[in-house]
Amino acid sequence: MRFFKFHAPLSVAGPALVTSLVTGLVTGLVAGLTMGALPSFASAGEAAASAVMYHRFGEDDYPSTNIKIEQFEQHLQELKAGGYNVMALDEIVTAIINGSELPEKTTAITIDDAYLSVYTEAFPRLKKFGFPFTVFVATDAVDRADAGAYKRYMTWAQLKELEAHPLASIGSQTASHLHMIDATSLINRRDLERSQARFEEKLGIKPNIIAYPYGEFSSDVINIVRDMGFIAGFGQHSGAFGPNDNIYTLPRFAMNEDYGDIARFKTAASAMPITVEDMLPDDTVIAGEDNPPALGFSLVNGPKGGVNCFSSHEGKLQTERLGESRIEVRMEQAMPKGRTRLNCTAPGPDGRWYWMGRLFYVKE
Numbered sequence: 001m002r003f004f005k006f007h008a009p010l011s012v013a014g015p016a017l018v019t020s021l022v023t024g025l026v027t028g029l030v031a032g033l034t035m036g037a038l039p040s041f042a043s044a045g046e047a048a049a050s051a052v053m054y055h056r057f058g059e060d061d062y063p064s065t066n067i068k069i070e071q072f073e074q075h076l077q078e079l080k081a082g083g084y085n086v087m088a089l090d091e092i093v094t095a096i097i098n099g100s101e102l103p104e105k106t107t108a109i110t111i112d113d114a115y116l117s118v119y120t121e122a123f124p125r126l127k128k129f130g131f132p133f134t135v136f137v138a139t140d141a142v143d144r145a146d147a148g149a150y151k152r153y154m155t156w157a158q159l160k161e162l163e164a165h166p167l168a169s170i171g172s173q174t175a176s177h178l179h180m181i182d183a184t185s186l187i188n189r190r191d192l193e194r195s196q197a198r199f200e201e202k203l204g205i206k207p208n209i210i211a212y213p214y215g216e217f218s219s220d221v222i223n224i225v226r227d228m229g230f231i232a233g234f235g236q237h238s239g240a241f242g243p244n245d246n247i248y249t250l251p252r253f254a255m256n257e258d259y260g261d262i263a264r265f266k267t268a269a270s271a272m273p274i275t276v277e278d279m280l281p282d283d284t285v286i287a288g289e290d291n292p293p294a295l296g297f298s299l300v301n302g303p304k305g306g307v308n309c310f311s312s313h314e315g316k317l318q319t320e321r322l323g324e325s326r327i328e329v330r331m332e333q334a335m336p337k338g339r340t341r342l343n344c345t346a347p348g349p350d351g352r353w354y355w356m357g358r359l360f361y362v363k364e
Contacts, residue, residue: 013174014314047099048242050197050271050355051108051234053252057121059152063257069121071260075269076129078109078262084269088132090169091230093209095202096250099243106267109133109199109233110252112173112182112211114142114154123162134169135162136211136234139198156202163203172207172230181216181361188224196228209234211252216339216358218284218362237341239357240271244300245251249284251357274307275300276328284361291362295329295342307354309344311335337362 055065057072066285067075076228078084089110095102103264109126112120113213126133131219137159145153154162162168174180175195181190190201190215196206208231232247240250253268276297295317297305309317309329318330329342340356 017236023190027070046242047095047241048273049087049096049102049106049108049250050240050269051089051092051110052252052268053254054109054111054113054122055113055256055283057117059115059117060257066257067255067260068257071255071257071262072122073125074262075229075255075265076125076261077132078265079131079269079337080129082266082269087130087210088167088169089134094245096241096243097231097247101182105270110171110211111135113138113177114159116145116152116154116158119154119158119162123165123168127165128165130167132167132169134171134209135159136171137199137207138173139175139195139202139212141177142202143198162205163205170203170205171205171209171211172196172201173211173213177213179216180212180217180219180221182363184277185220185224185234188221189228192224192228208232210273211235214339215359216284217249217359220359222246235359235360237357238268238343239355240273242275244275244277245273249359268354270352271363272352274344274346274354276356279358281360282360283327286340286362287358288362292331293335293360295331297327297329299325299327307344309342311343312339312341335360335362 016269029098054067056062057067058069059066060068083105085106087106089108090106092102092106109131111122111133114135118135118257137204140204141150141153142156142159145155163170172192175191177196178187178191200206208229210230210245211234217235222233226230232250234250234252236254238253241250253271259309276299279297280295281290307319307327309319311317311331313336314331314333320328320330321326337340338361340360340362342360344356346354348354
């Protein structure tokens with residue numbers, strides 16, 4: 001049995017969101033191939049990792065959040081044969097916090113929403129391959145499954161069986177799977193308190209890692225999460241991560257039917273972080289007068305080559321290098337209401353990619 005003694009979120013992304021995100025990612029990869037010298041980013045042996053994210057398995061009537069069984073089995077075979085270091089998410093988080101070294105190609109398997117197919121399809125296959133994994137759970141949905149209202153979610157009995165297995169960990173995705181970024185601090189806190197109480201009552205644990213529902217977070221949300229004892233938070237923006245990243249805004253690569261081919265999976269599972277500092281803007285929420293915002297960051301260790309940046313609403317963005325390490329990103333169009341993803345990539349060694357992703361959000 002594995003669980004996070006302190007632990008959490010991601011929710012179902014709609015087809016339009018997934019399409020816009022992945023289109024930007026693929027475009028970034030292709031454009032990055034035209035760059036010259038390779039950047040000198042986070043080196044081997046540092047605390048660096050990536051994480052992949054799933055929702056449903058073999059549920060073909062939900063293609064935007066589903067992975068086909070044959071795709072999932074290809075992913076697992078690649079992880080087994082491709083020289084990856086598949087680690088439990090809590091162990092990776094601990095290494096990132098402590099700055100401990102991680103082996104090359106360290107990756108984590110995460111699953112959101114506790115759909116029944118996690119138990120019937122993913123769990124048996126993950127046990128067969130011996131890979132640790134984390135399931136992020138919104139407790140209200142499990143209560144409804146227990147009551148017979150939700151037929152496609154796991155019950156508490158199934159979650160208890162899963163949580164007792166040494167490969168499995170349980171994370172939080174709140175109680176009601178709410179839009180935390182739009183909710184008041186009081187509502188967010190009460191929702192998390194309610195979910196933690198249910199976890200403790202039904203499973204005897206209090207998760208200490210959260211996956212934000214819909215991948216949405218802000219500085220206010222992070223402050224609440226931190227105050228409640230969570231040690232890390234994950235979104236739905238793409239990218240790898242390391243010790244320079246905010247432990248409460250860590251990225252994951254989403255997998256689904258359309259964007260779960262083996263080439264993309266290899267790119268995601270083997271991604272390396274672009275180590276940056278002095279990132280602007282420093283919060284997720286973009287106010288009307290600051291839209292589009294001034295975007296920029298400083299590269300640590302000063303890459304020799306270029307970095308390509310893309311947004312989910314505008315495509316490729318103009319970048320300008322200032323001095324040895326500062327990169328300013330020029331966005332011409334205002335971000336639309338809701339979520340916008342920024343992805344910056346550069347080619348790395350051995351066919352791998354450096355990848356940094358950021359989430360921005362414009363409120364109604």
